[in-house]
Amino acid sequence: MDDQTEAEQIFELVAVYYADRGLPIPKQDLADCKALLKAERERNYMPENMVWMNDYVPKPQKPEFGTPEFWAYMRKQKKERLAKEAAAKASK
DSSP states (O other), rough: TTOOHHHHHHHHHHHHHHHTTTOOHHHHHHHHHHHHHHHHHHHTOOOOOOOGGGGGOOOOOOOOTHHHHHHHHHHHHHHHHHHHHHHHHHHO
């Protein structure tokens, strides 16, 4: 976040908030962030710099606890975690 403007930092926080919940950014929030970025660029005569936005992909939302989908989701998470741990051990 060091090389980002205040408006870019706000936009990133909004993007991270919704990505962590597995949700798309609501249209109104997206419009507000874009308006803030535009106003900041016009005020400071700065070019647009939103390359970091390409990195944010919403995480799948966790199913409700106790449902069959929840347990399938947790098994998948465990399998992925164990695979990462094994890969980390193998690379040492």
